[in-house]
Amino acid sequence: MQPDTRVVHTEVPALTSRPLSVPLYQTSGFSFDDPEAFADGMTRPDGAFVYTRFGNPTVRALEDAVASLEGGTAALATASGMGAINAVLLATLGSGDHVIAQRALYGGTLALLRDLEERWGIAVTYVGGHDPDEVRAALRPETKVLYLETIANPTGHVSDLPAVSAVVGDDVLVVVDNTFASPLLCRPIEHGADVVVHSTTKYLGGHSDVTGGVAVFADDARYRAVWHHSIELGVTPDPFAAWLTLRGLRTLALRVRRHEENAEVLARRLAAHPAVRVVHWPGLDAHPSHAVATRLLDGFGSAFSFDLADVEAGRKFVTAVELVRLAPSLGGTETLVLHPAGTSHRQLSEEQLAASGITGGTIRLSAGIEDADDLWHDIAQALER
Numbered sequence: 001m002q003p004d005t006r007v008v009h010t011e012v013p014a015l016t017s018r019p020l021s022v023p024l025y026q027t028s029g030f031s032f033d034d035p036e037a038f039a040d041g042m043t044r045p046d047g048a049f050v051y052t053r054f055g056n057p058t059v060r061a062l063e064d065a066v067a068s069l070e071g072g073t074a075a076l077a078t079a080s081g082m083g084a085i086n087a088v089l090l091a092t093l094g095s096g097d098h099v100i101a102q103r104a105l106y107g108g109t110l111a112l113l114r115d116l117e118e119r120w121g122i123a124v125t126y127v128g129g130h131d132p133d134e135v136r137a138a139l140r141p142e143t144k145v146l147y148l149e150t151i152a153n154p155t156g157h158v159s160d161l162p163a164v165s166a167v168v169g170d171d172v173l174v175v176v177d178n179t180f181a182s183p184l185l186c187r188p189i190e191h192g193a194d195v196v197v198h199s200t201t202k203y204l205g206g207h208s209d210v211t212g213g214v215a216v217f218a219d220d221a222r223y224r225a226v227w228h229h230s231i232e233l234g235v236t237p238d239p240f241a242a243w244l245t246l247r248g249l250r251t252l253a254l255r256v257r258r259h260e261e262n263a264e265v266l267a268r269r270l271a272a273h274p275a276v277r278v279v280h281w282p283g284l285d286a287h288p289s290h291a292v293a294t295r296l297l298d299g300f301g302s303a304f305s306f307d308l309a310d311v312e313a314g315r316k317f318v319t320a321v322e323l324v325r326l327a328p329s330l331g332g333t334e335t336l337v338l339h340p341a342g343t344s345h346r347q348l349s350e351e352q353l354a355a356s357g358i359t360g361g362t363i364r365l366s367a368g369i370e371d372a373d374d375l376w377h378d379i380a381q382a383l384e385r
Contacts, residue, residue: 081199165192202331330366
């Protein structure tokens with residue numbers, strides 16, 4: 001071979017040992033000696049790796065790891081949390097179908113449901129998520145999905161997953177967003193969920209340096225159906241994003257416990273502060289979901305909200321913090337705040353915000369892993385301002 005050819009055809013070395021970390025397969029495609037194996041790999045998710053939009057070894061390692069954590073049969077990684085939600089809902093719903101959804105949801109999910117109503121003629125009925133009778137009353141012959149969040153964004157509402165899942169029957173797909181809890185605090189499949197979705201951008205990645213999502217399936221047939229739809233939808237993550245998420249996943253247990261320790265300190269101190277009207281952390285006895293959270297979760301989470309007097313107070317607070325950062329997202333090592341009415345839930349009307357339990361003075365806080373007293377000193381000075 002001439003040098004022009006040699007520089008193109010670099011061989012991957014064969015290994016006689018195992019790497020300690022998952023290798024990064026930063027490749028768009030894979031070559032074959034067998035054309036039949038090539039063709040077969042494009043028809044099913046468990047065939048040979050062919051093209052990274054269909055599957056990739058680094059991405060598959062992430063999928064297998066999260067499926068194992070959640071107790072699912074398989075998982076589908078995506079380029080974002082909304083990618084996972086869209087892949088599941090768009091592969092399941094059609095015009096004329098009906099969805100039962102929890103009222104207190106992430107703003108992006110609520111916006112998606114509204115779009116499905118307006119453009120596809122899909123009906124949506126909103127429920128509290130804790131009353132089986134309310135869910136039973138909402139059921140219709142055309143109901144296809146019950147959509148819940150384990151710990152709601154940002155009010156901390158905890159759905160009674162076993163109770164409400166039990167009333168919908170086998171023909172209704174129970175989809176649960178487990179982002180705020182992570183598999184360390186709850187595994188919704190154990191409580192009746194059919195599909196669990198995550199924004200891996202948050203706790204699973206854990207370092208504020210990657211965007212991704214994942215859907216975990218209790219049933220293999222459902223997984224394959226969504227996989228076939230997803231490869232045409234184009235929600236596939238980049239292998240490097242999957243690799244970064246795998247790196248973060250290794251410290252998930254350590255981080256989640258520290259996050260929650262800090263959240264408890266901050267939530268209890270905020271609850272005692274005269275400038276704070278109410279704290280929405282399910283670990284507090286006064287929270288409406290405290291009893292359900294105590295029974296269902298292995299912890300109370302570390303992203304929560306609290307209410308100040310009004311919009312102006314909320315804006316002043318988020319601009320006054322110094323150590324705590326005003327930024328989107330959550331679940332990273334640093335403590336973050338945002339003003340939901342103007343950011344994460346900006347798509348909602350005043351009526352929808354009220355139905356979700358969000359006021360103009362609501363602040364969402366994601367506790368990081370810093371020293372709790374340092375965080376409180378910054379929060380206290382911002383409250384004084």
